[in-house]
Amino acid sequence: MYKGAVDPNFANQTHDYNPGLSPSGVLWTIPDLGNSLSVDARNGTASMRINNLPMLNHHSIPNVLNGDPRSPVPGTVSFEVRWQATPKSFSVTDAQARGYAGEFNEANALLGWSAKQEDFQFTSDKLETSSTFFAMMGHERNGIYAAPPSEVPIRITDSGFDPPDARVAIGGTVTWTNDGSTVHSVREAPGTGLGINSGGLAHGQSYKVTFTRPGTYFYTSEVNCLNGNNPRGFNCDVATLTVG
Amino acid sequence: MHHHAFGPAAHDHLWQRPVTRGEFLRISAGAVALTSSGLWAIPGRVLAAAPSPAKEPRPVSGGIEFGPGGPFIHIFPPDRDADPSSIGDFDGLVGAAIVRGKGTGTDLTTGKTNDLLFDSDMRFMQGTYRAVDGSRQTGSFVFI
Numbered sequence: 292m293y294k295g296a297v298d299p300n301f302a303n304q305t306h307d308y309n310p311g312l313s314p315s316g317v318l319w320t321i322p323d324l325g326n327s328l329s330v331d332a333r334n335g336t337a338s339m340r341i342n343n344l345p346m347l348n349h350h351s352i353p354n355v356l357n358g359d360p361r362s363p364v365p366g367t368v369s370f371e372v373r374w375q376a377t378p379k380s381f382s383v384t385d386a387q388a389r390g391y392a393g394e395f396n397e398a399n400a401l402l403g404w405s406a407k408q409e410d411f412q413f414t415s416d417k418l419e420t421s422s423t424f425f426a427m428m429g430h431e432r433n434g435i436y437a438a439p440p441s442e443v444p445i446r447i448t449d450s451g452f453d454p455p456d457a458r459v460a461i462g463g464t465v466t467w468t469n470d471g472s473t474v475h476s477v478r479e480a481p482g483t484g485l486g487i488n489s490g491g492l493a494h495g496q497s498y499k500v501t502f503t504r505p506g507t508y509f510y511t512s513e514v515n516c517l518n519g520n521n522p523r524g525f526n527c528d529v530a531t532l533t534v535g
Numbered sequence: 536m537h538h539h540a541f542g543p544a545a546h547d548h549l550w551q552r553p554v555t556r557g558e559f560l561r562i563s564a565g566a567v568a569l570t571s572s573g574l575w576a577i578p579g580r581v582l583a584a585a586p587s588p589a590k591e592p593r594p595v596s597g598g599i600e601f602g603p604g605g606p607f608i609h610i611f612p613p614d615r616d617a618d619p620s621s622i623g624d625f626d627g628l629v630g631a632a633i634v635r636g637k638g639t640g641t642d643l644t645t646g647k648t649n650d651l652l653f654d655s656d657m658r659f660m661q662g663t664y665r666a667v668d669g670s671r672q673t674g675s676f677v678f679i
Contacts, residue, residue, distance in 0.1 A: 319679055320677065321676065353601075372632060400632030427613065434596060
């Protein structure tokens, strides 16, 4: 909210409620624990409604992005958002260049919301009176799901494979390296038919495979998990490798 | 909720007239045909509990610098040419909306009220993601 006319540099913004950064660094994003989100992909609609969500008023976007030199004030926020897809569809296909791909529709959206803190409250007019400046809906893939890398390193530690789920491009190469203190191995799950079998890998040894057949494959450490001698807490949940 | 909640004297070019209920329903009626194309897949189950730190999503890899020399934030402004997700290594349904409207702010100490305009960026993500620990997870997330 602003005192007077909007300053494009947020100089007169007085309120900005947001959930902050997650420990992993995701901006202003929280899990939907209350099943507040409802998405009907077939009909191109979505809605989310949350009531009395505790949230800090950071006063302004520059304030929060610069570490909150002005202390935030606790409050609560309630809101309802509705999306409705329009017939205007578009696709993003050049995932390698843009880092994501997807199929989308432009949308219309409506929002009604309120906020309350110790000395201030805001209540929007009815949701139906709001208007869309820009909205979209769709199905997207980004990161490894959009543009899988051609070279994938996977560490083997004494507690398991890191990462336990990996993705590599068709024709790409995966290199497993034993960074643990004891012997480990890489062995495909029975029936996979890829011939993945590193045999025992001592500390520092690697095993490299190039994958040309798309699919999702499962593997584990034979040394630790298939021979029944897993005294050191190696995670024997099957690891996953997706090709393509 | 980045209620860039604009005051009454907001720049006109930042404001669009409200979409009426009738307009919204008319537009909505045309949406069935396009979404029945099957382009959107249905994601998996959603989270029942908060993810542990190791199971949290990662930020989207790209982003913008907030002003010259300012902090880098892992998000793109909603646009046809920008990734709407705030989560990286993500495969699922996504929605983004910049919605504008008006409302009333009240000083609870004095009782004084002001007409205010808002401009909010709201998004959702529902689907599969690769967590901090490299595992594959499913969940729903809200960008506020």
